[in-house]
Amino acid sequence: MLFDNPDAMLICAFKRDNALCEPDPDATAPRQYDCRPGCGNAVRTDTHARQLLARADEIDQLAASTPGPLGKRLRINANKLRATADTHDATAQPAEAIA
Numbered sequence: 900m901l902f903d904n905p906d907a908m909l910i911c912a913f914k915r916d917n918a919l920c921e922p923d924p925d926a927t928a929p930r931q932y933d934c935r936p937g938c939g940n941a942v943r944t945d946t947h948a949r950q951l952l953a954r955a956d957e958i959d960q961l962a963a964s965t966p967g968p969l970g971k972r973l974r975i976n977a978n979k980l981r982a983t984a985d986t987h988d989a990t991a992q993p994a995e996a997i998a
């Protein structure tokens with residue numbers, strides 16, 4: 900079962916046993932509000948990857964006016980989003996290849 904998760908910029912192909920969001924043992928849906936990076940259930944489209952890059956740019960703009968450790972943390976988060984987008988771009992397959 901697929902669940903759109905626009906806040907995490909992905910589609911969740913929910914399989915309870917793989918879920919990093921720690922659903923209840925009998926859950927039939929993910930805990931999307933607790934979606935975690937690196938989950939094997941996450942599927943991204945090229946659009947999601949572009950959204951990740953746009954969000955990273957927004958965070959970097961915020962970081963530019965945020966001094967100290969918080970600014971550093973924001974830049975780290977932006978770089979993680981870019982890395983996720985890069986991973987998508989390097990590993991993406993056309994839908995026909997995975998159908």
Ligand code: SF4
Binds near residue numbers: 911917930
């Ligand atoms: S962590 Fe995210 S991708 Fe993984 S099952 Fe939960 S909601 Fe879906």
